[in-house]
Amino acid sequence: MAKVDMCVNHADRRAVIRCRQCGKSICDLCVVEAAGAKCCSQECAGKFQQFAARGGTMIPKAKVGIHPLLKGLAGLIVLAAAAFIVLRLLGKI
Ligand SMILES: [Zn+2]
C-alpha cells in the first residue's frame, strides 16, 4: 500500500502540499503563505521570502545561453536554408 503523506504537525491530518522551503509535508491548517508560495512555518516562510526577494526562483537560470557549437550549427542551418532558397529562386534546383 502506498504511503500517504501525513502532516508533520498533525499525525491525523493528511498532508495536502509540501513546504516550498524545506519540503516537509503539511496539511492545509499548517500552510503559511509567503511570496506566493506555501510553507510549513513562519520560519520557512521568512526564509523563502528572503530567497524570493533576492530574485531567486525555483526555476534554474536558463539565460546562460546556447552552447557556442550549437549556435554555429544553427548559423550553418540558416545559411544552408538561405542558399537553398536562393538556388530555388534562380531555378537551379
Ligand atoms: Zn518548511
Ligand SMILES: [Zn+2]
Ligand atoms: Zn498540519
